[in-house]
Amino acid sequence: MRGTVPERPVGRLTDAWRTCVGTGRFDLALRRDYQDSLALVQRDIGFRHIRGHGLLSDGVGVHRPYTYQGERRVRHTFTYVDQVVDAYLAVGIRPFVELGFMPSALASGDQTVFWWRGNVTPPESYTEWGDLVRATVAHLVDRYGLDEVRGWPVEVWNEPNLPAFWAGADQDAYHRLYEVSAHAVKDVDAALQVGGPALSPGADEWLKPFAEFVTDRDVPVDFVSRHAYTSGPARHLPFGTRQTLAPAAELLEQFAAPRRHLAGTALADHPVHITEFNSSYRPDNPIHDTAFHAAYLAPVLAGGGDLVDSFSYWTFSDVFEEEGVPTAPLHGGFGLLTHRQVKKPTYHLYAFMARLGDEVLARGPDHLVTRHPDGRVAVLAWAPVDVTGREPAPERHTLSLSVPIGPPGTTSAFLLRSSVSEDAGNAWAAWREMGSPHSPRPRQLDALREAAEPARTHRAVPVAAGRADVDLVLARHEVTLAELTAVVDETPPWWDDRLLDPPGDRE
Known part of the structure; x- marks a missing residue:
């Protein structure tokens, strides 16, 4: 729902x-x-x-x-x-x-x-x-x-x-x-x-x-x-x-x-x-x-x-x-x-x-939605955890939201998502996979720092009647930040993405 x-x-x-x-x-x-x-x-x-x-x-x-x-x-x-x-x-x-x-x-x-x-x-x-x-x-x-x-x-x-x-x-x-x-x-x-x-x-x-x-x-x-x-x-x-x-x-x-x-x-x-x-x-x-x-x-x-x-x-x-x-x-x-x-x-x-806005638009047991003064919307979402150990933590947690975005006439929003989980942004997991070195070498430290960075994805989201549908599937123990910005399209009228296709792929 x-x-x-x-x-x-x-x-x-x-x-x-x-x-x-x-x-x-x-x-x-x-x-x-x-x-x-x-x-x-x-x-x-x-x-x-x-x-x-x-x-x-x-x-x-x-x-x-x-x-x-x-x-x-x-x-x-x-x-x-x-x-x-x-x-x-x-x-x-x-x-x-x-x-x-x-x-x-x-x-x-x-x-x-x-x-x-x-x-x-x-x-x-x-x-x-x-x-x-x-x-x-x-x-x-x-x-x-x-x-x-x-x-x-x-x-x-x-x-x-x-x-x-x-x-x-x-x-x-x-x-x-x-x-x-x-x-x-x-x-x-x-x-x-x-x-x-x-x-x-x-x-x-x-x-x-x-x-x-x-x-x-x-x-x-x-x-x-x-x-x-x-x-x-x-x-x-x-x-x-x-x-x-x-x-x-x-x-x-x-x-x-x-x-x-x-x-x-x-x-x-x-x-x-x-x-x-x-x-x-x-x-x-x-x-x-x-x-x-x-x-x-x-x-x-x-x-x-x-x-x-x-x-x-x-x-x-x-x-x-x-x-x-x-x-x-x-x-x-x-x-x-x-x-x-x-x-x-x-x-x-x-x-x-630190990247959330001041206005709170919605709260829930697994999310917080905010808006910045310039209209950007930021969704902080997390996979709920169980500390009792009685039930295995689900491998996936789904959150679906209809989010207000943009001035009238907006047709697209840019969604930037940053996530940490068991598999992303997790230096602990990388360190264990290295063999838990007590004094990491410089290259190992570099690898740990890289492994500690969040996974980042981006995509265009359609906007209709001032709203964008944001569907997030969170992995186990994931925390994610989804930031939406209304798109003002400045693509020149003569641009054609097909110009990037290799010559053999052109019709």
Whole structure:
């Protein structure tokens, strides 16, 4: 049955899906591979903000205590901060600032997280912590300008509900950290944005106490943040992880959770940012590298903006070392890109989203139809996936639409289709067919990059009464973008295609 796409828009597509993207720890941005990857992502997708851990950790070197004349003093040093932020701005992306982790010389304990040992204990001195936050934010304002930095949200810590990220998962201690941090940010300028509590999934019971705390103590808060993942417990293998997945609709349910839990509180109408989301929370789960993953996340990107102000994919690149240095180019990392800029299918899902229009003409469980201001129509379609494994995924999925296109009198449209699937735009499959080389040679890397490009086809589609019939047959786990442009025929009247026929073929 053919679906009829209405002429009039039914809504607008927000940019919540590309408001922010995640990154490995802050100082990894000093690396050439990282900067090359970010430039590529910005060219094809164009995220507005970038968020990651470690701004205040020892590797960035901001907090530098010393003793002079018998007195402890602190120098705040921004050598690496400036280099990283300058690199961000040069490619058109701005920080979504995360305050963390604790400098070891300020920490109250020695508990750390990750291979790079970020300290996750409260400060020994909250006064000194407040000074650190104030100095950091003031430096950003001084270097980049108040109007600019007012657009950079500042988030206090990361997943304090988990003992791995905040010693003892002490809620009262986090509230104190938030209070000191938020006031320090506002001391620099009252219009700067600050928020939290950056909760992991399954910790929504923290939201109401957080709202009550900031309300009772008149603590500033401009937004609420949470994370969303849908994977089950990890089954560890050497240099890898396997996990079950909940349906992708569970991600959308998690996106909606903060407003549900904050209803009736003073934060009920505050912006909600999902500052991390993905399927698996592990940086070594091969699901991230697959065509399945793009099809799994397609309905989330298509619909997430109706629920939250932003949702940040974790992360843009596999230049990421929480579990150590990756052992292979396709190792299940979070990134849209591998090391050496090999594009994963989910990269192309985001690149397809970047080519959609602002007007939403139709939505469905397997498609999103949009229109650009110049009249071009873009159809994002995906083959639905089943995470239960109870039913084999169909080898084909069909979508038929009648699409409005062109000004009156249009008789033809140009259809350009780009697709990724198990067989196209799938570097993971090519890498496995190569024998899963741990350190691909230059020619192998070139082959992987070529294999990672979407399949592209084009054809003319007849237009009658202002409509074109678009029939898409999608392979298993396929995500496709079909772009239609009304044709204005400028072929000279004397042209004859038969002139291209070889002489022996002419009548």
